[in-house]
Amino acid sequence: MILSFPNMGPNVYAFKTLFEQLDIEVVLPDPTNREAIKIGVKYSPEFVCFPFKATLGDFVSAIKKGADTLVMAIDCGPCRFGFYGAVQERLLHDMGYKNVNIIPLDQADLLDFKWVKTLQELSSKRDLFAYSKFVKAVIFFLKKAKLLSDIQTAEGLFRAYERNQGDTTKVFNTVINKLDQANTLKELRSFKNLIKEDFNTIDVDRTRTPLRVAIFGEIHISLEPFVNVDIRRKLGEMGVEIHQNLSLWDWVSHKFHLNFHRKWLEHLSHPYVPMDIGGECQWVLGEYIDRAQTGFSGCVHVYPFTCMPEVTARTIITNKLKNIYDLPIIFFSFDEHSGTEGMRTRLEAFVDLIESRRKHKLGIENISLEDDQRNFYKSNGSHFFQECFQLLQTQ
Template identity: 80%
Template sequence: MILSFPCMGSSKIAFKTLFEQLGIKVVLPDPTNREAIKIGVKHSPEFVCFPFKATLGDFVSAIKKGADTLVMAIDCGPCRFGFYHAVQERLIHDMGYKNINIIPLDQADLLEFNWVKTLQELGGKKDLFAYSKFVKAIIFFLKKAKLLNDIQTAEGLFRAYERNKGDTTNIIKGLNKKLDETNKLTELRKFTNVIKKDFNKLDIDKSRSPLRVGLSGEIHISLEPYVNLDIRR
């Protein structure tokens, strides 16, 4: 099994760790780009949501890099997001990729622990929950997800005060790379200090009075820089 999932900003770091800790080979699609969007638009229904088209393009990118199993988050409620995986799988088969499976990961069942069964199936072991690596994978995922949120929070606090445009972006890229390469729990526990240390090196001008802007919206567009024109930066 070679597994992949669509781009959703830096969250890919946490999901990559989750599956790799379960012993699953992961390939990442190329960062969402114009070509991926063109493919998604070409093969999607005309009036479907834009995130559907973007993630479909990401899936094709991952398939071309060797992925044979794709994971797509789903949800309940009025949004069509809950049907993405089923429709996208049919479209991918129609494109000629007949042996590709899309496995839904339902966000609505987190407290019912149905996701445990999904991860068991992905790991190929029905008693996976008994293994320490399963618990370790969940812990690593949650910790990295929290740290990614901390990095994003720090970005919101510091970026508007930077003296040299682009310094905050460079710090974020460096921290994301360090976090992606961190595979020891002891190092993850200390990573909050790494974030503080790196951001405290930033040359800032506290005399500024920048606008305070709140961002809200559809989750994929909120998280993925390419599709929101990197609005946070």
């Protein structure tokens, strides 16, 4: 058996570790590219969600590299995500890949432990030795998922201060490679320090006072840079500090009922959407309110074209929340036609707008940029974010 799974940015390395630790041979699809999207679009139903098409393209890429078993997360949620695996398997069979299976990995509630059975069946070992291996594989997966989230945090912060455009991207890619190579607990335990050391080599201008922008939205679009036209990098290279809670770690800890930040967002969004209607709708609304109350300059909402839950969130923000909280927000819906130039122009205009709003607001309140920055960092960001910020300030 040769196993594979679709791309979701660097998060594929956490899944790779999980399966390799169970002695399963893994091939990764090529990074998502035009060709994969073209294939996904060609063989998918026209009005299906864009992540369906992109992941179908990834599957074909993996099959061409030898994969015969594909893993696709499923959910019992209210939108189309629950059907991806079953429909994609039929499509692949129709395309002539008759011997390929898609194994559904149930992630509706990780505390019902259906995923344990799936992993046991995939590794086909159930003895005591396999049990300890299994625990180790899960620990490695969780540790790598958390570290990937920390790398994302550091990247979002450091890029806004880099003197030479591209330095942060280089360090980011190097650290991701090192994480992929790290396969002992000892290495993983000290990896946080390695992230800080590597990002600390970037030549930064610490006198800057960047705008602070939060990115949120549908999970596949938010985490896969090819499908979101690398929006984090583009915005970061305009000198904007990027804050993004959404990560694989954020999602997994939520599904283990350990993510209290998400509970807080659910509480904030409850008057507008009192239940999970699919996608990230509930949490997008919570994030918008939370970011408005904590001193952000603006927000970016990213989602796939035709994604019903995210369009619902957008409508509630535009018609209701924007009038109450008045935090500038820009919306990007992505599909196979999304391109760089239109997005860059809109982002530049957005950055100009939030810059002039900040000047105006601070002028009225008679607060300097430096004081505004100090107040913001006192109460925002995870512990790791604070550590990175201290590094920046003392470099």
